[in-house]
Amino acid sequence: MAPGADHEGYSFGGPDVSTTVVVVGAGPSGLMLACNLARFGIGVILLDDRPDKTSTGKADGMQPKTIETFKQMRLADSLLKNAARVYDISFWQSTVDKPLQRTGRQLHYPKHLVGASDPYILLAHQGMLEEVLIDDMESRGVPVTRNSRFVSCSRVAGTDQLEIAFEDLSSHTTKTIRADYLVGCDGARSKVRNFVPDAEFEGEMTNASWGVLDGVIETDFPDLWSKVAVRTHTAGSILWIPRERNMTRLYVELSSTEGEKVDRAKATPEYVMQRAKMAMHPFTLEWKSIEWFGNYVVGQRVARHFMHPDTKIFIAGDAGHCHSALAAQGANTSMHDTFNLAWKLNLVVRGLASPSLLSTYEDERRKIANDLISFDAEHCKAFEQGEAALTKNFDDNIRFISGVGAEYSPGMLSREQQTMTPLRSGALQLPAKVTRYIDANPVDLQLDIPLLGQFRIYLFVPDVQASLGFLNTLCAGLGSGSPLGRLSAQAGQSYMKQPRGMAPADDFVQPQRYTATSDVFTLAMVTQSLKSEFEIADLPSMLQDSRWTLYLDDVETPRCTNKWFGSLAKEQLGIAIVRPDGYVGGIDVWNVIAAERAGKYMEEYFSIML
Numbered sequence: 001m002a003p004g005a006d007h008e009g010y011s012f013g014g015p016d017v018s019t020t021v022v023v024v025g026a027g028p029s030g031l032m033l034a035c036n037l038a039r040f041g042i043g044v045i046l047l048d049d050r051p052d053k054t055s056t057g058k059a060d061g062m063q064p065k066t067i068e069t070f071k072q073m074r075l076a077d078s079l080l081k082n083a084a085r086v087y088d089i090s091f092w093q094s095t096v097d098k099p100l101q102r103t104g105r106q107l108h109y110p111k112h113l114v115g116a117s118d119p120y121i122l123l124a125h126q127g128m129l130e131e132v133l134i135d136d137m138e139s140r141g142v143p144v145t146r147n148s149r150f151v152s153c154s155r156v157a158g159t160d161q162l163e164i165a166f167e168d169l170s171s172h173t174t175k176t177i178r179a180d181y182l183v184g185c186d187g188a189r190s191k192v193r194n195f196v197p198d199a200e201f202e203g204e205m206t207n208a209s210w211g212v213l214d215g216v217i218e219t220d221f222p223d224l225w226s227k228v229a230v231r232t233h234t235a236g237s238i239l240w241i242p243r244e245r246n247m248t249r250l251y252v253e254l255s256s257t258e259g260e261k262v263d264r265a266k267a268t269p270e271y272v273m274q275r276a277k278m279a280m281h282p283f284t285l286e287w288k289s290i291e292w293f294g295n296y297v298v299g300q301r302v303a304r305h306f307m308h309p310d311t312k313i314f315i316a317g318d319a320g321h322c323h324s325a326l327a328a329q330g331a332n333t334s335m336h337d338t339f340n341l342a343w344k345l346n347l348v349v350r351g352l353a354s355p356s357l358l359s360t361y362e363d364e365r366r367k368i369a370n371d372l373i374s375f376d377a378e379h380c381k382a383f384e385q386g387e388a389a390l391t392k393n394f395d396d397n398i399r400f401i402s403g404v405g406a407e408y409s410p411g412m413l414s415r416e417q418q419t420m421t422p423l424r425s426g427a428l429q430l431p432a433k434v435t436r437y438i439d440a441n442p443v444d445l446q447l448d449i450p451l452l453g454q455f456r457i458y459l460f461v462p463d464v465q466a467s468l469g470f471l472n473t474l475c476a477g478l479g480s481g482s483p484l485g486r487l488s489a490q491a492g493q494s495y496m497k498q499p500r501g502m503a504p505a506d507d508f509v510q511p512q513r514y515t516a517t518s519d520v521f522t523l524a525m526v527t528q529s530l531k532s533e534f535e536i537a538d539l540p541s542m543l544q545d546s547r548w549t550l551y552l553d554d555v556e557t558p559r560c561t562n563k564w565f566g567s568l569a570k571e572q573l574g575i576a577i578v579r580p581d582g583y584v585g586g587i588d589v590w591n592v593i594a595a596e597r598a599g600k601y602m603e604e605y606f607s608i609m610l
Contacts, residue, residue: 018178019043020349022164023185024150024192026050028059028126028331029317030185031133031144033338035073038142040346040453041500045177046142047166049149053134057214057292058126060241060249061328064109064116065403065428066335072451072582074509075132083124084242089227089394091387096233099282103387106394108227113395114402117431117444121227121328124244125214125292129331139503150191153182153313162312181345183314185338190319196308199315201322203301203373208380209254209262210298211272212325215290217248221283224248231386235279239326239383247291251326252276254295267295298324298380300373306337306362314341314361321369323376326383327401333372336403336581337365343580346453350494352487352520353609357412364408375400404428412608413579415586423564423576425584432560434526434551437536442555445526446582449549450509452500453580455521457602460553460561460574464529467573468538470595471525475540477599478523484606488518495519513548520606524549526560565589573598577605 021037023030026048037044062070062079070076089108094100109119134144147169153162156178164177184192193199217224228240236253243249252272254262269290277285301322307314317334341361347353375397382393399405407427408414414426423430429446436443449456459474461467479485500511514522523546525539536547543550553559561567565574568589575598577586586605590598 017176018161019045020179021045021181021183021345022047022162022177022179023183024048025185025187025317025319026053026130026134026144027185027187027317027334028129028133029334029338030183031130031137032335033183033185033316033342034142034144035133035137036339036342036451036453037345038137038140038501039451040342041495041498042346042349044142045179046137046144047148047150048144048146049169051147053130053144054125054127056125056127057212057294059129059325059328059331060123060125060214060243061332062122062124062129063328063332063401063403064114064118064120065406066332067118067122068116068431068446069336069339069582070132071447073136074450074505075136078132079122079124079128082128082244083122084244085120085122086227086242087120089229090223091390092223092228092230093387094232094234100230100232100280102223104391105226106391109398109402113398114404115431116402116404117446123242123249126331128244136503136505139505140501142501150184150186153192153195155311160312180349181312181314183316183338183341184319185315185317185334186319188318188322190315192313193303193315193319196303196305196311196313196315199303199305199308201301202304203299203322205297205299205301206380207255207261208298208324209267210296210325211252211254211267211269211275212292212294212296213250213252213269213272213276213287213290214243214247214292216246216288218286218288219280219284221280221285229383229387229390230279231383232279235275237383238276238279250276252279262297269293296325300324300377302366302369302373306366307358309355309359316341316365320365321372323373324380327376327379329372329376329401332403333368333406336368336406339581340365343453347609350491350498352491352494357609360412363411364413367409368406371400371406408583413585414583415577415605417586417588419589421565421574421587421589422562423584423587425587427584428582429578429584430563432563433555434553434560435531435555436548437531437550437552438547440531443551445551445560448551449514449522449524450511451580452511452514452519452522454515454519455580455585455606456578457521457523458574458576458578459523459525460565460568460576461525461527461529462561462568462572463570464527464534464538466570467592470573470590470592470598471543472540473595474599475523475542477596477603478517478542482599483603484518484520487606487610488520491519516545516548517542522546522549524551526551526553528553528559528561530554575602577602
């Protein structure tokens with residue numbers, strides 16, 4: 001039976017149709033959630049009221065962290081091949097005394113400020129992104145249920161289940177599904193949000209209005225293929241974004257004075273083109289074709305709650321937070337909302353974690369949403385103030401904009417550190433290159449282990465021979481008689497009974513290489529020892545079984561060890577516990593004689609979830 005449903009097919013013939021999770025809305029956030037749940041083997045039905053996926057326009061920019069996530073999911077190839085890339089941004093301005101001229105140019109994501117492995121924005125219309133996720137879901141037996149409009153949900157008497165009602169727009173009939181969880185990814189006007197107690201939006205709407213136009217442009221403007229911020233004294237501001245298939249997106253400010261409410265009749269492609277031509281004078285600007293037009297009014301709002309643990313109802317993406325589109329954050333933040341939620345649902349559904357784990361979804365993602373709203377309000381103001389203010393706003397927030405700097409506060413899943421290290425708990429893994437021991441391939445450490453819903457435990461070992469005693473003791477503490485060993489055994493039984501959702505592409509991933517010791521965690525070792533100085537057979541059996549995740553730290557300078565831990569002495573080891581979503585849950589440094597304390601440290605980290 002396909003992981004998309006706990007029933008035969010998708011006929012929805014009566015109230016007995018059931019699944020584990022119902023997701024409402026097949027935009028980026030809903031698709032990211034359903035795609036990951038399908039991969040984890042959790043029953044999911046995805047409802048969408050549209051007859052087909054997005055074909056043009058809407059969200060267009062993937063930030064460096066999102067690119068990394070799609071690489072970790074092994075889904076980035078077609079997007080990297082077909083999308084446009086923006087590495088720089090230029091600033092143009094006109095005044096009463098001076099015509100439009102370039103006032104500055106800079107790299108969008110400077111290495112010294114961001115350090116992303118993909119230091120660019122990847123530009124493609126939302127439908128291209130959706131198609132990648134849809135194709136992956138369908139390859140695992142989970143389609144999108146189209147023409148299906150969410151109506152309501154209620155608790156099934158005497159049970160913990162929900163009954164979700166939706167309208168089949170093709171037959172104009174109301175049908176129901178029973179599920180354990182409901183997640184609303186249905187946009188700013190979310191109907192699911194109405195069923196989450198005390199989840200109203202907080203924040204402000206403004207009168208700032210922008211027209212958005214995608215098309216092929218003929219122009220003598222020299223920076224057509226850069227991201228461009230234009231500020232004029234006659235026609236407001238414009239943001240240029242290069243796009244796939246020789247297109248350009250223009251965000252054109254429609255409100256000419258602060259606080260002015262724009263007449264809705266002005267929100268037309270013709271008016272936007274006229275205003276853009278006025279702003280870009282003396283450069284010529286003509287459209288050969290127009291593919292999509294949109295209009296939005298800027299608001300910065302966050303829902304008071306993203307979930308209610310008693311009702312098992314969640315919201316994500318635009319249903320939980322709204323902001324401007326100027327910094328290309330919407331789809332990125334929305335997908336990382338549900339990327340965060342998916343692995344937590346997987347563990348709780350399988351009984352491998354306490355339901356209290358789900359409360360960390362709201363704690364973490366609402367924090368990021370509030371950070372985003374604060375940034376967005378300042379970003380919109382900076383756009384109005386000109387190049388100096390906008391440049392400073394970029395420099396101050398560039399890590400957050402890229403996604404690399406979206407970090408979590410200390411909590412259940414982000415443990416306080418005893419030793420300060422360059423890589424911190426609550427932050428994302430730092431990009432680093434290493435050599436895979438077994439086949440001598442140079443790989444990116446943060447990308448090499450595929451995402452299978454498991455934690456990753458990285459052991460940084462300066463000298464293998466000097467650390468064998470530590471490694472033997474530590475691995476014994478992770479074995480069958482330990483709390484982590486028992487959790488691994490429980491996970492093994494769960495995945496035997498309810499396997500991960502597999503696809504033909506997984507034949508090339510070979511996921512069993514990364515669950516050889518446990519379905520809860522993948523064990524990895526990074527060492528500065530030379531390959532000639534030790535054999536796999538020298539290592540504890542658990543590391544021998546993890547032969548595909550043994551790495552030599554010999555590729556780049558500074559080394560991966562230095563990037564993550566700073567300098568480690570020969571008698572020290574570093575341990576980093578990385579969550580299934582790539583965030584560091586715990587990181588610390590241990591002396592080689594402290595193996596038992598290090599084992600207790602890991603045991604305590606995982607015990608807080610149970």
